Amino acid sequence: MSKTLLICLLIFCSVLAADKKKPSCAAAAIQALSGEKLTTILTSTGKTINDLGDYDLCEATPGLKHxxxxxxxxxxxxxxxxxCLPDICTAEEVAPLGQSLLGMSNGTLLNSKFVFHRDETISVTPLRIIGFIVFGLLAIIYIMGVITEYTSLFNRGPSSEAGADVAKNKTVLGKAFLSFSPTRNLWKLFYSPFNSDDPLKVLNGVRVLSMLYVILGHAYYNVLLIPASNPTYIPEITQPLWWQPIPGGFFAVDVFFYLSAFLGSYMMLSKFERSKCLNFGMIYFHRFYRLAPNVFLLIFFAMTFYAYLGSGPVWFEQREKWIKDCPTTFWAYIxxxxSIYPGDANGCVGWLWYLSHDMLFFLFLPFQVLLYYRARKVSYIIAYTLLAGNLIxxxxxxxxxxxxxxxxxxxVEGRKLYFKPWARFGSYQVGMIFGYMYYEYVKGNTPEGKKSTIGYKFxxxxxxxxxxxxFFYVLxxxxxxxxxxxxxxxxxxxxRGRYWGNTFAAIYSSLCRPLYVTGLALVxxxxxxxxxxFLQIFLGSRFWAPWAKVAFYSxxxxxxxxTWYFGQMRQSFFLNHKGILWSYFGVIFISIFVATFFSVLFEAPWMQLEKLVLFPPRKKKKVEKLEEEPSLEIMKYNTGLQDKLDDTEVSDTYDTYVDEQSNLKKRAKDSF
Structure with a gap:
């Protein structure tokens, strides 16, 4: 009780000292304390660190606000x-108390903010207006997509073949609307063909498990950003030996870089083999086209609808840490x-540094693939040189x-190293090297393939x-x-300070990420x-396929x-492993549900639009029936392309698979 009265006294003194011409807030507070609202004010005001008081009781009491x-x-x-104070008080009148406490903290407190939640307003800016208009237009297009799918609207003829894809009988405009049909895209997400003979299907399980690993690491990391009733327990969380793999979730991001480089180099090499040239403009356009609309829509969703999805004593601060800088920096994310400018991991959907890194790394990929075809040994030397340079x-x-x-x-690692692209480039180069080698292995299994390459032999x-x-599995x-x-x-x-010295830290920081993904590659x-x-059955199960497609949006x-969950807390969170893990599984379930929704509405339409309108599949030429079935080795050539064409991490267009099959049949025919 004495602590509460002291806090109130400090508030009144700071208000009077801030502006003696406006003592209305202090006067109203003194009057409330001497009246029937005393109990409500004392009950609804926090008494110690991270004590939020009783938000709902204060807000429900006439004449008071929290x-x-x-x-x-x-x-x-x-x-x-x-x-909890009288509702005539303003944030400007109360804020000086926070500044006073900063001076008494001996530098422990860096800055102070104060908000009255009832007075919070979200400014109407041109960007927010544009965002609402964009989502309104998209809603209309989604409705048109459903109508186009289930009616004869935009049909080219009276009817289509029974069982044929409805898109085959639609005009170009009809196909464009059909690309945005949520029901069609949802069906394709869960009922796309699954190639059970594709050995690369194991990467579906790797992708999903890596995503879950990242979220687990963030679940613990975010306890630093929420009001905890026992903040002194935070260092104790890290003591159990079983807990030590959890920070390893940060390595899961490097797994994504490895997969992106491995699949990208392997598939681009396959495409280059067929055409003997690379259209750099289309490659980069395709990559940008697949990612930029999703980032644009996500950021504008955060600035529009997400800002209104919560309430509570810490919602404003929790929400603003992810969207406050978006109006001025959204262009850098798109x-x-x-990750280079403005270079801050926070302020606007801060975790999108991953996409920035991946896009920057991808700029190297076509050049290195082209170099591989011009001078295979030189390309290996360049890849290892880039890897060594990155380590140094x-x-x-x-x-x-x-x-x-x-x-x-x-x-400080987060600001100077962890969130910077040069800390991750080594993992990408490891993925590219293994992609080269796997291509040589697959190519070597064909009649015309070389058996002398290092990748094939390995x-x-x-x-x-x-x-x-x-041996490789255990290693x-x-x-x-x-x-x-x-x-x-x-x-x-x-x-509480470091255990390992600078020399060990330098060696570990340079090697840990490339070695981690190398270990995964060996497994x-x-x-x-x-x-x-066992791993083929477990990681390559059909179960992982749809969730691998939504891993990106998860x-x-x-x-x-x-933030939505913890930001609406009415009471501070009691830290313990059970509580954190319980909330983690809840967030996983909700994240996958939301990711499925966003993937259907935001990601899938652009992919379908590309397939149906921008780059439709070429018509297959008639191929004479072979007298004999092609060999098993030929049929396995370039396996795995079909399931990866829809992956945002892979730079290729839809016609890759169609052309690959046509080329495959031609080679099979020639071999006989």
């Missing part, structure tokens, strides 16, 4: 304090330069910026030798576990050559879901 102080603290995060650069930056081995120990040895497969898991557990001493010293060696039945929306 407000919250938010103090940024070193080295990361916020602490909160809720207060052009994928946000990261080691130097680690020492230069005094960065530790763990982002939990030294959050993967063929894995295919033949069960002992070698198990790969061992490498991944070492990269995760070796920083346990630093993780356990969370926010997957057996499955992608058709061996290691990553895009999961922190919005976290």
């Amino acid at each position: 407000g919250t102080f938010a103090f940024a603290v070193k080295p990361i995060g916020f602490i909160y304090l809720g207060v 052009t994928f330069v946000n 650069l990261v080691a130097w930056l680690t020492i230069h910026f005094d960065v530790g081995t763990s982002i939990l120990t030294n959050p 993967f063929k040895s894995v295919q033949i030798s069960k002992g070698l497969r198990w 790969g898991i061992g490498i991944m576990l070492v990269m995760v557990f070796i920083v346990t001493p630093d993780n356990r010293r969370f926010l 997957l060696m057996g499955p992608i050559v058709g061996k290691n039945e 990553y895009m929306v999961h922190l919005f879901v976290f």
